[in-house]
Structures are given as structure tokens and as C-alpha cells.
Amino acid sequence: MRTHTCFNWQQALFGLIATIGLAQQALAGANKGGSLAPLLPRYQQECGACHVAYPPGMLPAASWQRLAGNLQGHYGTDASLDPATLRQISAWLAANGGTYKRVREEPPEDRITRSAWFIHKHDEVPAVTWKLPAVNSAANCAACHAGAEQGGFNERNVRISR
Amino acid sequence: MNRTTVSTLARCLAAAALAGPGLLQQAQAATPAELLAGFSSQAGSAPSAARGQQFFTTTHGKEWACATCHGAVPVQAGKHAATGKAIGAMAPASNPDRFTDAAKVEKWFRRNCNDVAGRECTPAEKADLLAWLMALKP
Numbered sequence: 001m002r003t004h005t006c007f008n009w010q011q012a013l014f015g016l017i018a019t020i021g022l023a024q025q026a027l028a029g030a031n032k033g034g035s036l037a038p039l040l041p042r043y044q045q046e047c048g049a050c051h052v053a054y055p056p057g058m059l060p061a062a063s064w065q066r067l068a069g070n071l072q073g074h075y076g077t078d079a080s081l082d083p084a085t086l087r088q089i090s091a092w093l094a095a096n097g098g099t100y101k102r103v104r105e106e107p108p109e110d111r112i113t114r115s116a117w118f119i120h121k122h123d124e125v126p127a128v129t130w131k132l133p134a135v136n137s138a139a140n141c142a143a144c145h146a147g148a149e150q151g152g153f154n155e156r157n158v159r160i161s162r
Numbered sequence: 163m164n165r166t167t168v169s170t171l172a173r174c175l176a177a178a179a180l181a182g183p184g185l186l187q188q189a190q191a192a193t194p195a196e197l198l199a200g201f202s203s204q205a206g207s208a209p210s211a212a213r214g215q216q217f218f219t220t221t222h223g224k225e226w227a228c229a230t231c232h233g234a235v236p237v238q239a240g241k242h243a244a245t246g247k248a249i250g251a252m253a254p255a256s257n258p259d260r261f262t263d264a265a266k267v268e269k270w271f272r273r274n275c276n277d278v279a280g281r282e283c284t285p286a287e288k289a290d291l292l293a294w295l296m297a298l299k300p
Contacts, residue, residue, distance in 0.1 A: 051245040076244065078276040082269070140246040 039151055040092045046081060047089070048149070052141045054112055055151050061097030063110035068093060113138040125160065134161045194254045194261035198292045204285035214294030217287055222279035228291075237300045253298035261292060 044053040056064065068090040071079040081089070098104065102117035112118055122138075129135060134143055141148035146157045202209050218228040218236075232240040236252035251257040261267055275283035283291070 049247075050242055051247050072276075078273040080269075080273060082265075136246040137244065139244070143246070 040089065042085060043089050043092060046085060047079075050077070050079065051139055052148050053151070054141075055153070056093050056096035057098040057100065057103060058112045058115070058118075059098055059110065060104055060106055061094050061099075063106050064093035064097050065090065066110055129161060132161050190264040192262055192264050192267075194292060194296050197261050197264060197267060198289060198296065200264075201285045201289035201292060205289050207286060207289075209286075209289035209293035211290070211294040211297045214287075214290035214292070217291060218294065224278055224280055226278055228274065228278055235298065236295065237298050251300075253295050253300065255296075255298060256300040260295070 039048075039053050039055070043056075047053050059067075067074065068086060071081055071086070103115070105116065107115040107118075125144075130138060132143075136143075141153070144158050144160050145153050146159060147154065198209065218232075219234050221227045226243060229236075230243050231249055232252050237256045238251050240249040240252075241247070242249060250259070252260055254260045271283055271288055275281065275287075
């Protein structure tokens with residue numbers, strides 16, 4: 001009996017994944033702060049479990065690398081990942097970190113919310129709004145940005161909580 | 163390419179398509195009952211739902227209890243104490259996806275026990291917690 005084995009299907013599969021990754025990087029390269037790169041599904045799944053899956057272009061690669069290197073102590077919580085997942089997400093963040101002029105600067109504590117561009121963009125939001133129970137934290141983008149969970153931050157979709 | 167090669171290729175592509183998501187997510191399908199049996203066997207003792215509830219709702223030397231984010235009776239969605247993000251109900255009766263992936267269960271026990279108790283949970287504690295969650299009705 002002759003058998004035909006799938007000797008190369010794993011390589012073919014990983015080739016396909018690599019191609020998808022490259023396509024995502026190409027899209028990210030075209031990003032100038034307005035439109036945003038599609039999110040790596042693994043990133044969305046893992047990081048998005050606890051908070052909005054922040055678009056990678058909102059922090060420079062150096063900040064992402066520090067965060068990825070210390071997930072056991074991630075802003076007061078243990079967000080550790082298995083080594084394979086960590087490698088995949090780190091590589092994607094390194095390739096898609098923000099390079100636009102306002103994002104290049106590494107913010108204090110690697111917090112998006114302490115970036116000069118973030119503070120400037122939100123300077124019309126009253127202090128009381130940030131403290132509303134429905135907002136609770138500046139990390140809760142989706143409280144006002146309707147498309148935040150899908151990576152959309154167009155100003156036309158902003159509904160400031162009251 | 164002869165017909166056999168083509169049909170082999172087609173089968174291989176189908177196999178890769180089916181295996182793809184599994185390979186990526188390393189899903190280890192399980193049932194809550196199987197996971198509970200595993201923890202109990204490692205612990206070498208019978209689980210106690212009452213001890214599980216006690217562990218879940220009290221603090222263990224740190225700021226947060228499990229209930230801080232998951233709610234005291236987690237048959238409904240909870241809310242992340244720092245980010246406000248919704249967390250699906252933990253009780254399998256309310257959320258059939260819970261405790262069906264061994265790797266995911268280990269990941270979250272590792273992280274959350276560290277956040278709540280500053281250490282990993284013991285197999286006996288995991289068995290107690292799961293026994294209580296499995297006893298909850300929506």
C-alpha cells in the first residue's frame with residue numbers, strides 16, 4: 001500500500017502565517033497615526049483579555065519591549081505568558097511600534113496615557129469625566145471611543161461620558 | 163502532478179486548515195469535571211466547595227480578592243478592578259466556555275493567585291475553587 005504523507009504541510013502553514021504577518025506589517029508601515037494596523041489575533045486575545053487591545057502604534061517599540069519583558073509585574077498585576085506566545089506577540093509589537101513623530105517619544109512608565117500626544121488630545125475632557133464610574137480609568141478607552149475594541153479611534157466616533 | 167498527488171495535496175491542505183487554529187492556540191480540550199478530578203488527584207484529598215467559596219471571597223494578604231474582579235457570586239460578568247474591562251462569568255453553568263482548556267486554566271490560576279495571594283495556588287485550593295464554581299447555578 002502506498003502512503004502519501006503531508007511532509008511539508010507544517011512548513012506551508014507557517015509560511016502562510018508569516019505571509020499574513022508581513023501583510024500586517026506592510027499595512028502598519030502605511031499608518032500615519034490616523035488609520036491603524038489590524039491587530040494580531042493573538043495580541044487581541046491575550047492582551048485584550050484585561051484591557052483594550054491598544055493599537056501598537058500608540059507606543060514606541062522600546063516601550064513595548066520593556067512591557068513585554070516584565071509581564072509578571074504589569075502595572076500591579078501578573079500578566080505573564082507562555083514563552084511561545086510571548087515571543088510571537090513581542091515580535092509583532094517590535095515590528096509595529098509607533099514611529100510617527102508624536103509617538104516616537106517613550107512616555108513615563110511606558111503609559112500611553114502619559115504620552116504628550118495623549119494628554120494634548122484629551123485636554124478638553126473635564127477632570128470630573130475621568131472620575132465617572134463608567135470611565136474609572138484613562139485606560140478605559142471604550143468608555144468614550146466606540147470603536148476602541150476594534151482599534152478605531154476616529155474622533156467622529158467619540159461619545160464623551162456624562 | 164498526477165491525480166494521487168493532487169488528492170494528497172488537497173487532503174493535506176484540509177488537514178492543515180483544520181489543525182491550524184489548534185496549533186496556534188494549543189487548546190487542550192477538557193471538561194470542568196475532568197479538570198476537577200485532576201486537581202483533586204494531585205491534592206490527594208476530596209475538594210470542598212465551602213473552602214473554595216471562602217478562598218474566593220476573602221483576601222490573602224494583598225489588596226484584591228478573587229471576588230474583587232469576578233464578583234462574590236460569579237454567575238454574572240465581573241469587571242477588572244483596574245481597567246474596568248468586563249470579565250465573563252466564571253461559573254460553568256453560566257458560561258460554558260469556562261474550564262474547558264487546561265492551558266488557559268493554568269495560565270489564569272498562575273496569574274490571579276499571584277495577584278491575590280502572592281504565590282501560586284495549591285492543587286487543593288484549585289480543586290476547592292473549581293468545586294464551588296461548578297456548584298453555582300445561574
